[in-house]
Amino acid sequence: MKTPELKTGRFIPEDGLRVTVQVPETHVQRIVDAVLAVSTLKYGDYDRVTFQTSAGTQSFRSLGSGRNAATEAAVEVPCVELSFFLGREDAGAAQVLESVYASHPYEEPVIYVAPSLRTLHIRGMDEDNPNRFWNSAPEDWVPDAHR
Template sequence: MAFYHFAFYVPESHLQEVKQAIFDAGAGIQGDYRHCAWQVQGQGQFEPLEGSQPFIGDQGRLEVVPEYKVEVYVAQQKIKAVLQAFFASHPYEEPAYYLIESMDARDCLD
């Protein structure tokens, strides 16, 4: 079965809200487990440009903020709903994320 590795960055203020939204949409299911995720706290940085409407910070000034990186697996048939939930719940105008299509390594053992 094909699935996606979905990783994103989110401020601590919205960590639980965004995770719950994507879990409700079907992310983080691995076998007989749900709400599976890996997360780590770090620092993000960005400088809002003219025309931006930043959630944090001001245009033209470099911001360094505490954020979490969250990683989950998403089944292929759930990816559209998960991405819609992610964008609807994330506070940033331009959230940073990546998505890698993958497969279950156990399928290679057959």
């Protein structure tokens, strides 16, 4: 699929990769730490930008051709999805993915890598917008450092 050309004075489009990893929640931080050892996960004026979903259920059946014995039926494991964007300036995608493999508890981690387009704000623009959190009473989700 061809990415649309987005010409605007409001943001800067940048192509890269969106990486999504399914992982048991107790192992998320280990994977994030491994990725951050090779990439800053920079997103405009921020870094270490990741997203984690609430827990869902991953199911699979071992075919017995790998390390684990074959299973008769599918098994279920509670997992979350961890996702992040790798821009052109980030460490090589192969190096980042190798860090995920090295830190993931599975033999065959479920990892999706998709071409993606992100939009980066133009610094200093629209700062008086009443919808920006700093232009209103702080909500609970606003970090203390930004109040």
